[in-house]
Amino acid sequence: MSQNATVRHSWVLRHRPSGEPSPDDFALREDAVPEPGPGEVVTRTIWLSIDPYMRGRLREQQTYAVAIQIGEVMTGETVGEVIASGDPQFAPGDVVVGARGWQSHCVTLADRLVKLPRQGAPLSTYLGVLGMPGATAYRGITEICQPKAGETVVVSAASGAVGSVAGQLAKRAGARVVGVAGGPEKCLFVQETLGFDDCIDHRSMDLRRELTASCPSGIDAYFENVGGAIQAAVFDLLNPFSRVAMCGMVSQYNEPEFPPGPNLGFVVGKRVLIQGFIVSDKPEKLAEWRALAAPWVADGTLAYREDVHEGLEEAPAALVGILGGQNFGKLLVRVGENPT
Amino acid sequence: MSQNATVRHSWVLRHRPSGEPSPDDFALREDAVPEPGPGEVVTRTIWLSIDPYMRGRLREQQTYAVAIQIGEVMTGETVGEVIASGDPQFAPGDVVVGARGWQSHCVTLADRLVKLPRQGAPLSTYLGVLGMPGATAYRGITEICQPKAGETVVVSAASGAVGSVAGQLAKRAGARVVGVAGGPEKCLFVQETLGFDDCIDHRSMDLRRELTASCPSGIDAYFENVGGAIQAAVFDLLNPFSRVAMCGMVSQYNEPEFPPGPNLGFVVGKRVLIQGFIVSDKPEKLAEWRALAAPWVADGTLAYREDVHEGLEEAPAALVGILGGQNFGKLLVRVGENPT
Numbered sequence: 001m002s003q004n005a006t007v008r009h010s011w012v013l014r015h016r017p018s019g020e021p022s023p024d025d026f027a028l029r030e031d032a033v034p035e036p037g038p039g040e041v042v043t044r045t046i047w048l049s050i051d052p053y054m055r056g057r058l059r060e061q062q063t064y065a066v067a068i069q070i071g072e073v074m075t076g077e078t079v080g081e082v083i084a085s086g087d088p089q090f091a092p093g094d095v096v097v098g099a100r101g102w103q104s105h106c107v108t109l110a111d112r113l114v115k116l117p118r119q120g121a122p123l124s125t126y127l128g129v130l131g132m133p134g135a136t137a138y139r140g141i142t143e144i145c146q147p148k149a150g151e152t153v154v155v156s157a158a159s160g161a162v163g164s165v166a167g168q169l170a171k172r173a174g175a176r177v178v179g180v181a182g183g184p185e186k187c188l189f190v191q192e193t194l195g196f197d198d199c200i201d202h203r204s205m206d207l208r209r210e211l212t213a214s215c216p217s218g219i220d221a222y223f224e225n226v227g228g229a230i231q232a233a234v235f236d237l238l239n240p241f242s243r244v245a246m247c248g249m250v251s252q253y254n255e256p257e258f259p260p261g262p263n264l265g266f267v268v269g270k271r272v273l274i275q276g277f278i279v280s281d282k283p284e285k286l287a288e289w290r291a292l293a294a295p296w297v298a299d300g301t302l303a304y305r306e307d308v309h310e311g312l313e314e315a316p317a318a319l320v321g322i323l324g325g326q327n328f329g330k331l332l333v334r335v336g337e338n339p340t
Numbered sequence: 341m342s343q344n345a346t347v348r349h350s351w352v353l354r355h356r357p358s359g360e361p362s363p364d365d366f367a368l369r370e371d372a373v374p375e376p377g378p379g380e381v382v383t384r385t386i387w388l389s390i391d392p393y394m395r396g397r398l399r400e401q402q403t404y405a406v407a408i409q410i411g412e413v414m415t416g417e418t419v420g421e422v423i424a425s426g427d428p429q430f431a432p433g434d435v436v437v438g439a440r441g442w443q444s445h446c447v448t449l450a451d452r453l454v455k456l457p458r459q460g461a462p463l464s465t466y467l468g469v470l471g472m473p474g475a476t477a478y479r480g481i482t483e484i485c486q487p488k489a490g491e492t493v494v495v496s497a498a499s500g501a502v503g504s505v506a507g508q509l510a511k512r513a514g515a516r517v518v519g520v521a522g523g524p525e526k527c528l529f530v531q532e533t534l535g536f537d538d539c540i541d542h543r544s545m546d547l548r549r550e551l552t553a554s555c556p557s558g559i560d561a562y563f564e565n566v567g568g569a570i571q572a573a574v575f576d577l578l579n580p581f582s583r584v585a586m587c588g589m590v591s592q593y594n595e596p597e598f599p600p601g602p603n604l605g606f607v608v609g610k611r612v613l614i615q616g617f618i619v620s621d622k623p624e625k626l627a628e629w630r631a632l633a634a635p636w637v638a639d640g641t642l643a644y645r646e647d648v649h650e651g652l653e654e655a656p657a658a659l660v661g662i663l664g665g666q667n668f669g670k671l672l673v674r675v676g677e678n679p680t
Contacts (some may be wrong), residue, residue, distance in 0.1 A: 056609070252603070264602070268586045268587065268617075273615050273616075274612075275614075
């Protein structure tokens with residue numbers, strides 16, 4: 001499906017999945033590319049971000065954001081090129097981040113958009129290492145995990161968009177950083193390319209024993225993306241005064257009923273801090289992070305990896321995949337060509 | 341058993357309880373009241389404090405303090421009168437807090453003792469409302485729960501030494517305060533004497549329904565002393581950005597194996613803070629609390645209730661009782677008479 005100047009394609013929710021979603025839960029809708037109203041901007045989508053939080057939007061019960069309704073367009077952050085503008089701040093040819101939707105074209109209020117530089121970092125990075133996932137890692141590490149030199153920090157989903165940045169930030173703070181990832185290829189990447197001190201394969205027979213061996217001084221901070229058996233193994237190794245940044249628990253996002261969790265007695269005795277957070281609660285942190293991290297991306301000291309699916313038609317399958325850990329790096333859908 | 345000038349009585353651990361302790365797990369030992377060495381002070385015990393944390397000391401595995409060994413004297417805070425001193429800062433007749441042990445007489449390094457005023461608050465209050473339990477409530481409320489006017493705060497074990505102070509501090513901050521306690525008599529006390537807005541009887545058939553009805557705007561902060569079913573019911577009602585001060589989980593202290601806890605998915609979505617703490621980590625807070633609260637105790641605006649067992653021989657039964665929620669207010673053993 002190629003991008004068309006007059007036809008808009010949009011993925012809408014057809015029915016709510018129970019358990020693992022399937023591409024069949026979504027329907028592709030076609031209509032005309034709209035004209036912008038006053039204060040609105042129409043973009044053609046270049047990049048669409050696929051993130052685990054989207055599974056929560058498919059639940060009937062509200063999680064931390066309003067559920068997607070049946071027939072409604074799926075949400076997702078995009079980078080796009082302005083093709084028509086009803087606002088004087090934007091003109092055709094501008095490249096922007098902030099429009100949302102699994103769509104070939106988005107209509108967005110101008111005040112939600114941020115113009116991106118045409119020089120410098122690749123546009124896709126504004127959805128990953130320089131975007132919401134990077135800012136998520138930044139907040140979790142600096143505000144909650146607060147690693148100190150010599151401490152041990154564990155990061156789950158270590159090769160993913162958030163985990164890869166979280167671990168590299170903990171390394172910059174001088175901590176020993178141990179990743180947890182799925183499979184030998186990801187673990188190698190986490191150690192060799194991201195520079196973590198070690199990475200445990202959570203598919204291994206004895207996660208708990210390997211984690212214990214890799215954290216001989218216990219665990220001082222944990223950046224939680226996964227939950228489940230990994231959470232249980234990490235919690236047993238937490239040190240007194242340790243910090244847990246609760247960013248996500250992707251291992252259970254497809255579960256209709258959540259399983260019991262850890263007994264919290266250890267939280268008292270070990271004076272553990274467990275703090276949930278959502279990056280969008282502090283939107284100002286995104287710009288702060290971009291300013292901080294852009295030079296690191298430019299000079300190559302902040303590594304990242306992207307997993308690109310080609311074409312808007314791939315969006316549902318990409319979401320199914322990320323919930324099963326099939327992506328390798330920041331998951332993106334290329335919807336349209338870069339501006340010329 | 342009356343206090344004797346030459347014979348010392350001490351409760352030692354005979355064997356580790358599995359499940360609920362029994363007085364038979366302890367043995368009463370008799371020896372001579374010792375002479376103080378250089379820098380040591382000998383006190384005769386007036387009041388002995390009995391607290392839920394003591395159950396943790398009976399476990400083989402270390403919790404947050406070193407386990408009591410078989411044959412070792414049980415630990416516990418006391419108020420006592422100095423009868424002999426090897427340190428120039430203390431003289432016979434001084435009344436002090438800081439000596440530890442289920443004993444008629446304690447030998448203590450002078451630098452662990454704090455002299456108490458002979459005028460003012462009753463001596464027993466230095467083990468309760470003005471002592472470690474009061475300071476525990478103070479830290480949990482001011483550092484973690486941080487209630488704001490109009491918020492809803494829930495306190496479990498609300499009639500106990502810690503909970504009673506925690507709830508009154510939350511009331512002073514302008515919050516709506518809901519207690520959870522065991523039985524109608526305690527609930528009445530929590531509302532009428534302590535001034536909480538409501539109190540739920542956790543023995544009621546439908547704790548969850550009653551708590552929901554009593555917290556129509558959800559729960560913004562929880563002071564956790566109990567765990568178990570109360571914790572589960574409270575967690576389900578936590579609001580976004582709520583705070584949980586993890587002070588203790590007495591409902592499980594007698595359990596050989598801790599049961600599973602809550603699934604922590606809600607912590608992410610609701611950005612919940614769960615923070616464990618132990619009062620003795622900031623010993624300086626005790627003096628701060630005493631200075632702050634002594635006028636409130638004197639003018640009657642900080643209410644408290646004591647549950648006094650008479651005689652050192654009652655200490656083991658008192659501990660068994662507090663773990664089953666049988667105490668009503670701060671649990672104390674009167675070991676000797678007040679100084680004349």
